Amino acid sequence: MSTLDSGLGTRLAARTAAVRTGVWRVLFGDRRGLALFLCGLCFFGLYWRMGIYITDGSAIANTLVNVAEGRVVLTEVPYGSGLEAPGTYVGTDGPVGRNYGIVVLAVPVLYALQGLGAVLDLSVVLIGVWSLALVGAATTVGRLVDREWVVVGGSVLAVGAFLANVAFATPVAPSLYPVLALQIVGMVAAALSGVFCYRLVACLHGQRIGVAAGAAVLVATPIAFWAALLKRHSFTVLCIAAALYVLARSRTAADADDVRRFRALAYVPVALLAWIHAAEALLLFVPLVVVDFATATRNDRRTIAVIAGTFALALVPFFVTNLLVAGSPIQPPRMLPSYGAAEGLDLSGGGGGGGGGLLTAIPLVGGLVRIVTRFVSLLAEGAVVALTEPGRWFRTFLRGGYIPAVASEDGFQAIRLTVLESAPILAGIAAAPVAAGLWVRRRSQAELGSHLRSPAGVVDTVALASGVLFVCLFLPRLPLHAQVTVRYLHPLFLLGVYGLARLPAVRSAVTHHWRTTGLAYGGTVFIGGQLVVIALTAIEPGLGEAVQFHALLALATAVVLAVWAVARTLSGTVPERAGAVLLGVTAAVGTIFVLLSGIEYFAYAGEFALPVVRWLSAALPLA
Amino acid sequence: MDFASSVPSVAAALILVGMLASGPLALADRPAEQANEIGTGSVTISEVRLPATATLRQGQFGEDSFYVQVPAATVLFDGIEGRPILTYKLEISALGYTRESAFFLGPDTGDRMQLSLERDELPPGDVQNDSYAGTLRVVDRTGEESRVVAERNITVEVRR
Numbered sequence: 001m002s003t004l005d006s007g008l009g010t011r012l013a014a015r016t017a018a019v020r021t022g023v024w025r026v027l028f029g030d031r032r033g034l035a036l037f038l039c040g041l042c043f044f045g046l047y048w049r050m051g052i053y054i055t056d057g058s059a060i061a062n063t064l065v066n067v068a069e070g071r072v073v074l075t076e077v078p079y080g081s082g083l084e085a086p087g088t089y090v091g092t093d094g095p096v097g098r099n100y101g102i103v104v105l106a107v108p109v110l111y112a113l114q115g116l117g118a119v120l121d122l123s124v125v126l127i128g129v130w131s132l133a134l135v136g137a138a139t140t141v142g143r144l145v146d147r148e149w150v151v152v153g154g155s156v157l158a159v160g161a162f163l164a165n166v167a168f169a170t171p172v173a174p175s176l177y178p179v180l181a182l183q184i185v186g187m188v189a190a191a192l193s194g195v196f197c198y199r200l201v202a203c204l205h206g207q208r209i210g211v212a213a214g215a216a217v218l219v220a221t222p223i224a225f226w227a228a229l230l231k232r233h234s235f236t237v238l239c240i241a242a243a244l245y246v247l248a249r250s251r252t253a254a255d256a257d258d259v260r261r262f263r264a265l266a267y268v269p270v271a272l273l274a275w276i277h278a279a280e281a282l283l284l285f286v287p288l289v290v291v292d293f294a295t296a297t298r299n300d301r302r303t304i305a306v307i308a309g310t311f312a313l314a315l316v317p318f319f320v321t322n323l324l325v326a327g328s329p330i331q332p333p334r335m336l337p338s339y340g341a342a343e344g345l346d347l348s349g350g351g352g353g354g355g356g357g358l359l360t361a362i363p364l365v366g367g368l369v370r371i372v373t374r375f376v377s378l379l380a381e382g383a384v385v386a387l388t389e390p391g392r393w394f395r396t397f398l399r400g401g402y403i404p405a406v407a408s409e410d411g412f413q414a415i416r417l418t419v420l421e422s423a424p425i426l427a428g429i430a431a432a433p434v435a436a437g438l439w440v441r442r443r444s445q446a447e448l449g450s451h452l453r454s455p456a457g458v459v460d461t462v463a464l465a466s467g468v469l470f471v472c473l474f475l476p477r478l479p480l481h482a483q484v485t486v487r488y489l490h491p492l493f494l495l496g497v498y499g500l501a502r503l504p505a506v507r508s509a510v511t512h513h514w515r516t517t518g519l520a521y522g523g524t525v526f527i528g529g530q531l532v533v534i535a536l537t538a539i540e541p542g543l544g545e546a547v548q549f550h551a552l553l554a555l556a557t558a559v560v561l562a563v564w565a566v567a568r569t570l571s572g573t574v575p576e577r578a579g580a581v582l583l584g585v586t587a588a589v590g591t592i593f594v595l596l597s598g599i600e601y602f603a604y605a606g607e608f609a610l611p612v613v614r615w616l617s618a619a620l621p622l623a
Numbered sequence: 624m625d626f627a628s629s630v631p632s633v634a635a636a637l638i639l640v641g642m643l644a645s646g647p648l649a650l651a652d653r654p655a656e657q658a659n660e661i662g663t664g665s666v667t668i669s670e671v672r673l674p675a676t677a678t679l680r681q682g683q684f685g686e687d688s689f690y691v692q693v694p695a696a697t698v699l700f701d702g703i704e705g706r707p708i709l710t711y712k713l714e715i716s717a718l719g720y721t722r723e724s725a726f727f728l729g730p731d732t733g734d735r736m737q738l739s740l741e742r743d744e745l746p747p748g749d750v751q752n753d754s755y756a757g758t759l760r761v762v763d764r765t766g767e768e769s770r771v772v773a774e775r776n777i778t779v780e781v782r783r
Contacts, residue, residue, distance in 0.1 A: 119646050120642060120643065120645050120646040121645035121646060124641070124642055124645035125642050125645065128638050128639070128641060128642035128645075131638045132635055132638055132639075135631050135634045135635050135638070136631075138631070139631040151628075151630060151631060152630045155630045155631045155633070155634035155635075156630070156634065158634055158638065159634045159637050159638060162637075162638050162641060163641070166641060166645070399685075400685075401685035401686075401687075402682075402685055402686055402687035402688065402747070404687075404746065404747070404748070407687075407688065407746070408746060411744060412688045412744040412745065412746045413686070413688060413744050414682070414685060414686040414687065414688070539683070541682075541683075541684075542682060542686065542688075542690045542742050542744065544682055544686035544688060544744065545682045545683055545684055545686045547686075548682070548683075548684035548685040548686045549683075549684045551684070551685065552684055552685070
């Protein structure tokens, strides 16, 4: 991508890039992308617990077991409460699961694990792969910043970590392999979300802020929390990040062929998201298609044909899966009636639609109309709730605390954070309305129009609209138990970091004082993290207390960041360096929660993949 | 630069060799099966020290639930045969609350053991009084029949 940015010989560079396009280039873009990816994987590995964290994970693991043996119907259900596990539905030929898109990605990983596990000790293999990722991360980062000691130190550390972990390794039961396969693809998806966030921001504003944004997504938000926890949310975030990035490329590309190609490619992640969660895909698709066509310089027949063709082709797996599962290509699993009685955690929307026989009888068009009507009514309901219930906003976005109805489902524990409590760095967004207001006031209507057509304007509009739709769809269900970090609104963490990077005050603080930000981040994680551990050790908190302690800590830092961001946007006299520090500190507060929750508070999710962390977890006297 | 560029390759090679070696080594390292079945045998207890109070402490920082906090009990053994089971149990009948944790004894147990109860949470609406009467028990659950080894009526103090 960096080659594309340089003015001279763009066309030639684009051709060269096209020739060199391989999986590597498509996924990572450049060495910075690769470095972020490997660092993300190493970070997630630190608190990777091999097991199922919330009951929803059982259904997807059950689905994988069956798909790996070549059938969509669930005949073998080893996990959770079997067919009663939430996320199991009544298909045409029997019980079926959901998230087939994720499951299909996990199948080759499962085969690889089974193969490796047959001849080697799989626990050692996992430790080895993590250590190799660490060697790769250290080498890539060290060469990027041209510091030999990073390369050498990281490699030595990796070998040391490998030996130390292998010394305590215990065998992994083969019954856990499907769970591991899903966790691995989940972590890869989460790591790639950071990579695509980097590429998106770098494409608009340069590499330094791009790397900062990508890193923030990877370590300072709940995307890290859920990376290995067997939920779809990492994939949703990845698809949105990829779609926005490709959309940005379609607006920065120089020649018409590239524009067309990138526009068409932007719809591929949307189609893949439909395969995983159709409703969420619609929340991305609608803003994308409207804004894309409204702002494109050309919407000729050929372009439309290419876009429609690409989208249709990318939807093939979705259609085929639905056909096999529900007997209708447009009916995703979630619209089928639930198999178990205990449902209520997910957006099934359906359930009242009767048996499979009736559903197949409805003609395709009628079915589509029905889906669209239901969907629009859900969104409208959400919009009404959003406008009329400020308390819900407050308890979802700002301060949660103890909510009796929610806590009663969470074991009477206040283990639910709000968006801001789980990612205090997003407080900077408080300056967005101010910045937008100032910007609009200083410009004419014509300039506004041309901005909306600019690459940043186009991505902003899609990101904002998609974020609003996610809120509309899910807010009526929130606050809810088993969320921990408002995972239904997971995409907001990506979109929020993107929004931060778009704020001039934040961007210039990070670009000018990136060392300060880095030092503030590192200092807070390593020193502040220890202070948090000491404070909590003195308090001897219960789980809910510990989580709420982090919530208050996050809010305290978030308020300061919000004040700075607004003040700095209004006045150039406010010191920029203070913002650089605050961004580092709020990011670190997010990291500390992710690490301590993974290593300590929610350690019960399974055995640690890195056995040394098990020892650390036992040594910490918390929760 | 030469040195630095060869280090990652060497490190990667070492890790790969380690991974490959794990196959044969894992075969040699199978853990031995436990000979004795859990829950059989017997235990002779010389003394049980039970705490006099427990607390219901309300959480801080916005956590409103009450934590049931019970100090550990100490059990001194005269002898252990086989793999017997002891449990430590708190009952607060006014709240309809019981909690019992099991402890598995064996040849490695030694001559004393601390029995502790995990912290439980009670919803804020349930706890109305300033204190409750509770009963602590240590129960021998080895074999078919259970036997109360020690029992003490305690005061459960509520701290808000």
